[in-house]
Amino acid sequence: MWKKRAEEKAGKRNNYTWYLVMTVLMIVITMIAGVVVFSFYINHFTKEQDTSQYNKYYVMIAGDGNASLWQSVYEGAYEAALEENSYVDLLDGIFEKNYTREDLMRIAIASEVDGIIVAADESDGMTNLINEAVEAGIPVVTLYGDNTHSARCSFVGIGSYDLGREYGRQVLEIVEKTDVADETEKPIEVMVLVNANAMDSGQNILCSAIQDTLEKEKPESMEFELSLVSINDENAFSVEESIRDIFKEEELPDIIICLNELNTTCVYQAVVDYNKVGQVNILGYYDSDTIMKAIDRNVIYATIAIDTMQMGRFCVEALTEYNTYGNTSQYFTADIALINKDNVAFYMEEEADEP
Numbered sequence: 001m002w003k004k005r006a007e008e009k010a011g012k013r014n015n016y017t018w019y020l021v022m023t024v025l026m027i028v029i030t031m032i033a034g035v036v037v038f039s040f041y042i043n044h045f046t047k048e049q050d051t052s053q054y055n056k057y058y059v060m061i062a063g064d065g066n067a068s069l070w071q072s073v074y075e076g077a078y079e080a081a082l083e084e085n086s087y088v089d090l091l092d093g094i095f096e097k098n099y100t101r102e103d104l105m106r107i108a109i110a111s112e113v114d115g116i117i118v119a120a121d122e123s124d125g126m127t128n129l130i131n132e133a134v135e136a137g138i139p140v141v142t143l144y145g146d147n148t149h150s151a152r153c154s155f156v157g158i159g160s161y162d163l164g165r166e167y168g169r170q171v172l173e174i175v176e177k178t179d180v181a182d183e184t185e186k187p188i189e190v191m192v193l194v195n196a197n198a199m200d201s202g203q204n205i206l207c208s209a210i211q212d213t214l215e216k217e218k219p220e221s222m223e224f225e226l227s228l229v230s231i232n233d234e235n236a237f238s239v240e241e242s243i244r245d246i247f248k249e250e251e252l253p254d255i256i257i258c259l260n261e262l263n264t265t266c267v268y269q270a271v272v273d274y275n276k277v278g279q280v281n282i283l284g285y286y287d288s289d290t291i292m293k294a295i296d297r298n299v300i301y302a303t304i305a306i307d308t309m310q311m312g313r314f315c316v317e318a319l320t321e322y323n324t325y326g327n328t329s330q331y332f333t334a335d336i337a338l339i340n341k342d343n344v345a346f347y348m349e350e351e352a353d354e355p
Contacts, residue, residue, distance in 0.1 A: 053085065054085055054086055054087045055084070055085045055086055056081075056084075056085075056086040056087070056114040056115060056319070056320075056323065057086070057087050057089075057113055057114050058077075058081060058086060058087065058088045058089070058113060058114055058115040058116070058117060058316070058319060059088070059089050059090075059091040059104075059108050059113050059115075059116055059117070060073075060074055060077060060088055060089070060090050060091060060092075060117040060118075060143070060315070061091050061092065061101050061104045061105060061108065061116065061117065061118040061119065062074065062090065062092050062119050062143075063101075063119040063144065063145070067261060067262070068261065068286075068288050069260075069261050069286050069288075069306075069308055070090075070092075070119075071090075072308035072309060072312070073143070073144075073308045073309075073311050073312040073315075074088070074090045074312060075309060075312060076308060076309035076310060076311060076312025076313045077117065077312035077313065077315050077316050078312070079309075079312075079313070080312065080313040080315075080316035080317065081316045084316065084320050086114075086316065086319075086320070088117070088316065091104050091107070091108060092104065101118065101119065101120075101126070102125055102126065102129060105118060105126075105129040105130075105133065106129065108133070108138070109129070109132055109133045109136055109138060112136070112138070113138060114138070114319075114323070115138060115139050115140070115141070115319040115322075115323070116133055116138055116139070116140045116141070117140075117141045117143050117156075117315045117319070118130070118140060118141075118142060118143060119142075119143050119144045119145050120142040120143070120145050120146060120147040120150075120152070121145050121147065122146070122147055122148065122149070122201070123147075126147050126150070127147055127149050127150045130142070130147055130150035130151060130152050131150055131151050134150075134151040134152070134153075135151075139153045139319055139322045139323065140152045140153060141153060141154050141155070141156060141315050141318045141319055142154070142155045142156070142157075143155075143156050143157070143311070143315055144156070144157050144158075144311075145157070145202070146202070148201075153318060153319075153322045153327075153328055154318035154322070154328050154329060154330060154331070154332060155330065155331050155332070156311055156314045156315050156318065156331075156332040156334070157202070157311075157331075157332075157333065157334070158306055158333060158334055158336060159333050159336075160202040160203075160205040160206040160209070161205050161206070161208075161209045162209075162336070163206055163209070163304060163336060164205065164206035164207065164208065164209025164210045164212075164213070165209045165210075165212075165213045166304060166336070166338060167206070167209075167210050167213075167257050167283055167304070168209065168210045168211075168212070168213025168214050168217070169213060169217070170283050170301070170302050170338070171190055171210070171213075171214060171224070171255055171257075171283070172213075172214070172217055172218060174255055174281045174283075174301055175188060175222065178281065180254045180255070180281065187223040187224055187225040188222070188223070188224050188225065188254050188255070189224075189225050189227065189253040189254050189255070190210075190214075190224055190225065190226050190227070190253060190254065190255045190257065191227050191228075191229055191246075191253035191255070191256045191257065192207055192210065192226065192227070192228050192229070192257045192259070193229055193231050193243070193256065193257065193258050193259060193263045193267070194207070194228050194229070194230055194231065194259065195230070195231060195233045195259070195260070196230035196231060196232050196233060203259065206259065207226075207228060210226065210257070211226055214226065227253070229246065230242075231243065231263060233260075233262075236262060239262050239263060239266055240266050240269075243263065243266045243267055243270050244270055246270075247270045247271075247273075247274045247276065252276065252279065252280050253280065254280070254281065255280070255281045255282075255283065256280055256281070256282050256283070257283045258282065258283065258284050258285050259285055260285050260286070261285060261286040261288055261291070263285070264282070264284035264285050264286065264291055264300070264303065265288070265290055265291065267282055267284075268282060268284070268290070268291070268294045268299055268300055271299060272299065277298075277299055281301045282294075282299070282300045282301055283300075283301060283302055283303070283304075284300050284302070284303035284304070285303060285304055286303065286304075286305060286306065287303060287305035287339055287347060287351075289351065291303050292339065292344055292347060292348050292351070293348075295339060295340060295341060295344045296341070296344050296345070296348065298341065301340065301341075302338055302339060302340035302341075303338075303339050303340075304336055304337075304338060304339075305336065305337045305338075305339050305347070306334055306335075306336055307334050307335040307336070307337070308334070310334050310335060311332075311334040314332035314334065315332075317332070318332060
């Protein structure tokens with residue numbers, strides 16, 4: 001009997017070891033395949049292009065290569081790079097398989113590119129990969145999300161505190177221009193949708209700025225209740241489900257603040273689907289066609305637009321300066337603009353006029 005149990009335990013250990021070996025092997029094979037595919041792509045690229053035309057080859061690793069925000073950032077980087085006789089690829093869009101940002105970082109490092117632009121976070125894994133790239137002689141610019149403990153040469157993003165103050169002022173404007181404060185005697189409920197998987201301090205700074213602005217600039221008789229709700233941002237489906245759960249509750253907040261494009265679009269869609277137009281005021285993020293049309297239809301109150309083209313240009317400027325002089329500015333802050341019902345027609349017309 002004891003011998004049988006010992007054999008069963010030994011068998012389980014062998015199975016576990018086998019599964020572990022196979023898992024590690026699959027990870028290694030995946031990474032090798034990624035490097036081979038990317039190397040083939042680079043070789044094909046150099047054959048297609050006059051190699052003397054481009055001095056540097058950079059890659060951008062975005063948060064979501066398909067989002068219009070990242071496409072606009074990439075366009076700004078691409079155009080700026082061409083002016084410097086360099087070339088930028090959006091690495092997310094090269095592969096058919098969905099690699100994580102960490103996987104793409106490893107592929108870029110192994111491929112010995114001239115510079116990496118990455119939408120980073122504060123995770124230890126990202127810190128180690130950035131440091132590994134820098135040790136290999138590849139400068140890294142963190143984009144939109146920073147990694148402050150790494151050896152990255154520069155961070156390109158937005159001023160989180162200024163952005164939070166603008167959201168706070170818009171909350172006060174909503175209260176002033178609508179009947180939110182007259183509907184009930186209880187505190188005005190403001191919900192901020194934060195990304196559950198974000199590991200940087202930017203969200204905390206932004207939310208603190210909203211709170212500070214409301215406390216300092218609100219009328220004495222007015223009370224606000226600020227709540228932070230984590231949205232599962234693993235993929236678009238999980239974001240949509242998390243937001244729909246909010247609208248299934250009996251009571252909704254008076255104002256919802258969205259901190260990215262996808263959350264804004266999903267909240268807008270949920271308001272329409274659950275017939276809550278006019279009952280919830282939405283402050284959005286980014287200036288996609290969908291968001292601007294929602295503002296024009298009075299479904300979204302206002303949105304914060306980022307100069308994404310400028311953000312992309314800053315990334316290339318940082319890499320160019322670092323490669324030329326050995327150093328560059330630690331921070332580049334992109335401009336932001338408020339779009340509401342008063343000026344949305346101008347932005348929509350400007351968008352339509354672009355080639």
